[in-house]
Amino acid sequence: MCGRSRQSLRPQAYAAITGIPENRWRNREMFEPRYNCGPGMWLPVIRCSSEDGAPEIQTMKWGLIPSFHKQEEKMDFFKMFNARSETITTSPVFRRLLPSKRCIVLINGFYEWKKSGNQKQPYYIHRGPIMACAGLYDICTGPDGAPLYTFTICTTDSSSRLQWLHDRMPVILSDRAAMEDWLGAPLPSSCIFQEDGTVDISAFEACTKQGTHSQTSPSKVTTITSSPAPGSTKEDPSEKGQEDVNTPGVKAETDGVKAEAGGEDGEGPKDGGPGSSSQGTGSQQQKEAGPSPAPTNGQDVQALVAKACKPYAGSDLEWHPVTPDVGKTTTEGPRCCQDIRASKGTISSFFKPKQQQQQQQPASKQADGLAVKRERQDEKDGGDAKRSKP
Structure with missing residues (x-):
């Protein structure tokens, strides 16, 4: 589902946004800001520390590799880069992670593809300058024998405003309380997320200035909005970014990633297989068994999932069409999320034979x-x- 996302801020900016000091960023040297992220890439997420239970940033690879993965086997980061929230409480792979390995994935936005005939048009969807998504992480043994942290983004049914584009979307944690409930710990008071889950633009721009570098300043890109360009049609909800419940739903593909990965269920082994929590990486898992985010009770976890993993119903989601080149992971730079209508006219004219x-x-x-x-x-x-x- 969510096969691409945007995460282009500098480490200093993430520290200022979350209120988490830079000295609590684990594996930071593996992080590289990108405008076009995909499974297998290193991205920062917020998790609870195994030492004191306080929030910290951990750079992990996108695409869950379970702890019972055998070191000699090839790692497929496309197999479980998404986790269906409807089945994470019953899936042997995911249910063991819910009590203590929940995390928050911070992204600027995500890309989704709309299929029309033989054409696939990507769109960039965002909620303000930054938004928080629910995720799960795990620890396995990497090829070099060192612990490898990987994560997956939870998905849910698409909201009514995005049914025309795709039938699934990431689980967006709608407010600060939802973020803290999912994480299992309070966020620092200096975190710039407000009670309603939004971010004050002036505060965000002040944070991004700490991460500005060369010609790819995130503060310049965050000014992009989905306001219609001259010549756009009002009848097309994909161009005006407004709700149109009468528009028939179109089930899109995600740049072929979904087909290659065999879907987003990530069911993995069934009961009795290697997915049981009693197997894993031994001493490393014991080390990580420190303070666990509440709740740990099975019923409480199910209630948390039911409460948090709902389609985002807010009216502040915006979107606009972007270059089809974003389907290639090698495509980089601010142009990945720029509105192509500004230079190429309407979507209908873009796809003329x-x-x-x-x-x-x-x-x-x-x-x-x-x-x-x-x-x-x-x-x-x-x-x-x-x-x-x-």
Whole structure:
């Protein structure tokens, strides 16, 4: 479902936003800000410390690799980069993580693809400059024998405002209370998330200035909005970013990632298999068994999931179409999340067949093209005639 996201802030900015000091950022050296994130990449998440239970930032790889993964087996980060919230309380892979390994994934926004015929148009969806998503993490043994932290993003049914685009979406923690409940610990008082889960723009810009570098300043990119560009049509909810419950739902693909990964269920082994909590990485898991986020009771966990993992019903989600090149993980830079309508007109004109576009060219250009073709054909005919003489 959520096969791409945007996370382009500097480490200093994350520290200022969350209120968590930089000295409580674990594995920070593996983090690199990106405008186009995908499974297998290192991203920062908030989790509870195994030492004192206080929130800390931990850089982890996106795409859950369970603790019972055998070191000699190939790691597939696309297999469980999403976890369906409807089944995480029953799935052997995920249910063992709910009591003590919940985390918050901070992203600027996420990309989703709308399929229309043979065309797939990506959209960038965001809620203000930054939003918090529910996640789960685990620890396995990496190829080098060291502990490897990986995480998955929980997903739920899409809200009515996004049904036209996709039937699934990340679990967005709608307010600060939901964030603290899911994390199992209070956030620092200096965290700039407000009670309603939004972020004050001026406070956010002050934080991003601490992470600005060279020509990819996050503070410049965060000014992008989904306001319609000149020439956009009001009838298309994908371009105006407003609710249209009468629009038929379109189930989109996520850049082929979903098909390659075999879906987002992440069911893994069934009961009795290696997914039981009694197996894992031994001493490393014992070390991580420190203060656990509440709640630990099974019924309490189910109640927490039912409360937190709902489709986001807020009206502040915005979206706009972006370059199809975002489907490639090698595509980087601010252009990944820029509104293509500003330079390419409406979505309908963006997808016009090439032949139709050629027909709309000025008559003078078409005439010039035909004249050049005739000249080349005459030169070819003349050359053939010369070679045919005895």
